Amino acid sequence: MDRLSPSVFAGLLTVNGVLTYANKAALDAIGARAEDVLGRPFDATPWWGFSDQGRQRLRDAIRAAGQGHTSRFDVLILDRNGRVRTMDFTLHPVYDDKGNVTYMVPSARDITERRQAERELRLTQFAVDHARGAMFQIDADGRVRYANRAACDMLGYAREDLTGRLLSDIDPTMTEGVWREHLHELKAQGSARLESLARRSDGGLIPIEVTATYIEYEGEPVSFSYVDDLTARRASEERIHYLTRFDGLTRLPNRTALHERLEQAIESAQLSNSPVALLIVGLDRLGLVNDALGHAGGDEVLRAIAERLSACAETPATVARIGGDEFAIMYTTDTQQDLHAEYWTQRILESVSEPLRINDQEICVTCSIGSAAYPFDGADSGELFKNATSALRRAKGRGRNMHLAYVSAAANRDPERLALELALRGALKHGEFSVHYQPRIDVDSGAPVGAEALLRWHHPHMGMISPARFIPVAEETGLIESIGEWVLRAACEQNRLWRESGLMPGRIGVNLSARQFRHADLALRVVQLLKETGLDPQHLELELTESMLMEDVDTAVATMTCLKNYGVSIAVDDFGTGYSGLSYLKRFPIDTLKIDQSFVREITSDPASAAIADAIIAMAQRLNLDVIAEGVETPEQCRLLRESGCRYMQGYLFARPVPTEDLTKLLRVGHVGRHL
Structure with a gap:
C-alpha cells in the first residue's frame, strides 16, 4: 500500500x-x-x-x-x-x-x-442563471445550448422550450448562412457587438444589442452572448429626438428643426432659383405679461400666439418657436418682391395684436418682425438667421410693433467692433483661446473641491481681450456656440488628464450661453462630447443662469432632466439676480446654487444683501442642494458666509482664475493658504 x-x-x-x-x-x-x-x-x-x-x-x-x-x-x-x-x-x-x-x-x-472547482462552477452557474442580463450559449449549428432566466423572461419562453431552438427562430436575420459567416468572423476577432431584432414567443419583435464572445468548449466552437433589450432605450431616444426637434410648449418645430428645413429649402432653391424668406417674430415686452399673469399665464399666451401664427402662415410655410419669446416663419416664393410683401407681415402684426383672454383677463400683445431672404441676404441658414435677427433688433429699437427687412450695414458699423468681430472669427482657428480655472474651496479644510472653467482670449496684436468685450459680440454673431463647445471640450479633456495623473480636481463647472442652452440637441451634444473626451459625466457641472431657465420652463426642465439622468450636474449661476419663483425652482433638477457676487460683495455693509445670502443658503439646505458663494474677497465675508452655513466658496480671497499648470500645482498641494 x-x-x-x-x-x-x-x-x-x-x-x-x-x-x-x-x-x-x-x-x-x-x-x-x-x-x-x-x-x-x-x-x-x-x-x-x-x-x-x-x-x-x-x-x-x-x-x-x-x-x-x-x-x-x-x-x-x-x-x-x-x-x-x-x-x-x-x-x-x-x-x-x-x-x-x-x-x-x-x-x-x-x-x-x-x-x-465544482463549488466554483456551481456558483458561476448560479450567478449566470440569476444575472439580470439575458445570456445565451449558441453552438456551431446555430442552436441554443443554454439560456439563463433573464433570457427566457425577455423572450417569453420556458427554458425547456428555448433550449435547442434554432437561432433563426429567435433572430429572423440570423439564417444558417449568416450564422456561419458570423461565427467565422467571431472566431477571427474574438468578440463582436451588433444590433438586431429578436422574436418573442408571442411573435412580437424587439430591438436588441448583442455582445458575443467566441470560445471553444470541449473542442467545439460556442458563442457566448449577452443580449440587451433596447426597447426602453429606443423609446427614450425617440423621446429625446422629439424634444430635439419640437418645442414642448407649443408643439411647433424648434430652432434645430427649422435650421434643417431652411437648409433643405435653400438646396431646393439653388436648383429652382426660387428665393427663400425667413421672418423672425419677437413678442414685445413679454416679461410684463409674465409679471401680470405669472409664468403659467405667459405660457398660455405663447400657445395662443403659436396658433395665430400658424393660422397666418400659408402652406408650405414652416412656423417654429426658436426661443423664449421668438418665433420664425420660413417660406419660398417665386419673386423677390413677394418675399417681404406687406400683406404677410401686416397680417401677422394684426393677428398677434388682437386681444387675448387669459385667466379672465384681457391681454394685448404686440410683436416686431425682422426678415432676411436667400440668396439676397445670406448664403446659408446661419447667415439668414443672423441677418433676420439683426433686422428684428432694429425693429424693436425703432419702437416695436413693426417689420423691418435686413439691410446690409457693414459700411456704417463701428470700425473697432468690426475689427473685433473679424478677429474673433479667426481666434478658434488660430488657437488664441485658453481656459483658466478658478478653484472652489471647502473652507473647513482649505481643500479645492472643484473649479469653474473661464474663457480667456489672447490676441497676437491686441493682447488680452476682456470677456466683457468679446462675449457680447460672440453672442450676437452666433460664434458663441462653437466657442462654448470648445471650452466645454477643453475643460472635459483637462479634467480627464488630471484624473489620469492621479489628481482629484472635483467637478469642473462650465458656463453655458443662452444660445447653447436654447439649442434643441444640447443634451445629445454634451453626451457625445463626454464620450469623445472620455470623462465620467459625474465630474462635469454645467452652469446656467436663472434667466436662461425661465425663457422656456418646460423645455429647460426636459433638457436638464436628460443631462441629469446621464449623470451631469447642474448649477444655477448668479442666483438671486433673476426672477425664478420657488415653485419653478422646485421643478428644475439642479444640484447647486451659486450666490451672486453682488450679494457677497455687500454682505458686510448691506443688511438686505446679508439677508438674501442667508435666505439662499437656508433654502439650498432645505432643498438638499449644494451652495457656493462667488466673489469672496475678504476674510470677513468668508466668516459671515461660513457662519450662515455656506461651506464652499470661490473668489480672490482664495485664488484668482489661473492657467491649467497653476491649478495643477494647487491640486498637488491639496489646500490653499488662506481659509478660516
Missing part, C-alpha cells in the same frame, strides 16, 4: 474498527508516526478529530462493513499544516474463505481541489 499514489491514503482495520496499518501517505497527511495511531480505534485517530459528523459516519460505515457492505462518503480532515482538506473516503470489507468479514480496508483520496 505504500506504493500507492501519494494522494491515496490506505490502511487496515480489524472487524472491531481498530487500526492495524496506515500507509505513508496517510501518516504524512496528519504528521503522525505509526506508533501514535496503530492499535487505536480508527475513529479516535487524528484523521477523524476535525468533524463530529464525519466520525459518526465512520462508525456507521464500520458497522455496515461488518455486515458485508461497502461505504463511500466525503469527509473533512485537518492536515499537518492546519488546512482543511476534503477526502473521498471508502471502507471495503475483506472476507475469509468461509465468507466472513475478517478485516476492513479504509482508503481515501484528496479531492479538495476538485470539490472547490
Whole structure:
C-alpha cells in the first residue's frame, strides 16, 4: 500500500474498527508516526478529530462493513499544516474463505481541489442563471445550448422550450448562412457587438444589442452572448429626438428643426432659383405679461400666439418657436418682391395684436418682425438667421410693433467692433483661446473641491481681450456656440488628464450661453462630447443662469432632466439676480446654487444683501442642494458666509482664475493658504 499514489491514503482495520496499518501517505497527511495511531480505534485517530459528523459516519460505515457492505462518503480532515482538506473516503470489507468479514480496508483520496472547482462552477452557474442580463450559449449549428432566466423572461419562453431552438427562430436575420459567416468572423476577432431584432414567443419583435464572445468548449466552437433589450432605450431616444426637434410648449418645430428645413429649402432653391424668406417674430415686452399673469399665464399666451401664427402662415410655410419669446416663419416664393410683401407681415402684426383672454383677463400683445431672404441676404441658414435677427433688433429699437427687412450695414458699423468681430472669427482657428480655472474651496479644510472653467482670449496684436468685450459680440454673431463647445471640450479633456495623473480636481463647472442652452440637441451634444473626451459625466457641472431657465420652463426642465439622468450636474449661476419663483425652482433638477457676487460683495455693509445670502443658503439646505458663494474677497465675508452655513466658496480671497499648470500645482498641494 505504500506504493500507492501519494494522494491515496490506505490502511487496515480489524472487524472491531481498530487500526492495524496506515500507509505513508496517510501518516504524512496528519504528521503522525505509526506508533501514535496503530492499535487505536480508527475513529479516535487524528484523521477523524476535525468533524463530529464525519466520525459518526465512520462508525456507521464500520458497522455496515461488518455486515458485508461497502461505504463511500466525503469527509473533512485537518492536515499537518492546519488546512482543511476534503477526502473521498471508502471502507471495503475483506472476507475469509468461509465468507466472513475478517478485516476492513479504509482508503481515501484528496479531492479538495476538485470539490472547490465544482463549488466554483456551481456558483458561476448560479450567478449566470440569476444575472439580470439575458445570456445565451449558441453552438456551431446555430442552436441554443443554454439560456439563463433573464433570457427566457425577455423572450417569453420556458427554458425547456428555448433550449435547442434554432437561432433563426429567435433572430429572423440570423439564417444558417449568416450564422456561419458570423461565427467565422467571431472566431477571427474574438468578440463582436451588433444590433438586431429578436422574436418573442408571442411573435412580437424587439430591438436588441448583442455582445458575443467566441470560445471553444470541449473542442467545439460556442458563442457566448449577452443580449440587451433596447426597447426602453429606443423609446427614450425617440423621446429625446422629439424634444430635439419640437418645442414642448407649443408643439411647433424648434430652432434645430427649422435650421434643417431652411437648409433643405435653400438646396431646393439653388436648383429652382426660387428665393427663400425667413421672418423672425419677437413678442414685445413679454416679461410684463409674465409679471401680470405669472409664468403659467405667459405660457398660455405663447400657445395662443403659436396658433395665430400658424393660422397666418400659408402652406408650405414652416412656423417654429426658436426661443423664449421668438418665433420664425420660413417660406419660398417665386419673386423677390413677394418675399417681404406687406400683406404677410401686416397680417401677422394684426393677428398677434388682437386681444387675448387669459385667466379672465384681457391681454394685448404686440410683436416686431425682422426678415432676411436667400440668396439676397445670406448664403446659408446661419447667415439668414443672423441677418433676420439683426433686422428684428432694429425693429424693436425703432419702437416695436413693426417689420423691418435686413439691410446690409457693414459700411456704417463701428470700425473697432468690426475689427473685433473679424478677429474673433479667426481666434478658434488660430488657437488664441485658453481656459483658466478658478478653484472652489471647502473652507473647513482649505481643500479645492472643484473649479469653474473661464474663457480667456489672447490676441497676437491686441493682447488680452476682456470677456466683457468679446462675449457680447460672440453672442450676437452666433460664434458663441462653437466657442462654448470648445471650452466645454477643453475643460472635459483637462479634467480627464488630471484624473489620469492621479489628481482629484472635483467637478469642473462650465458656463453655458443662452444660445447653447436654447439649442434643441444640447443634451445629445454634451453626451457625445463626454464620450469623445472620455470623462465620467459625474465630474462635469454645467452652469446656467436663472434667466436662461425661465425663457422656456418646460423645455429647460426636459433638457436638464436628460443631462441629469446621464449623470451631469447642474448649477444655477448668479442666483438671486433673476426672477425664478420657488415653485419653478422646485421643478428644475439642479444640484447647486451659486450666490451672486453682488450679494457677497455687500454682505458686510448691506443688511438686505446679508439677508438674501442667508435666505439662499437656508433654502439650498432645505432643498438638499449644494451652495457656493462667488466673489469672496475678504476674510470677513468668508466668516459671515461660513457662519450662515455656506461651506464652499470661490473668489480672490482664495485664488484668482489661473492657467491649467497653476491649478495643477494647487491640486498637488491639496489646500490653499488662506481659509478660516
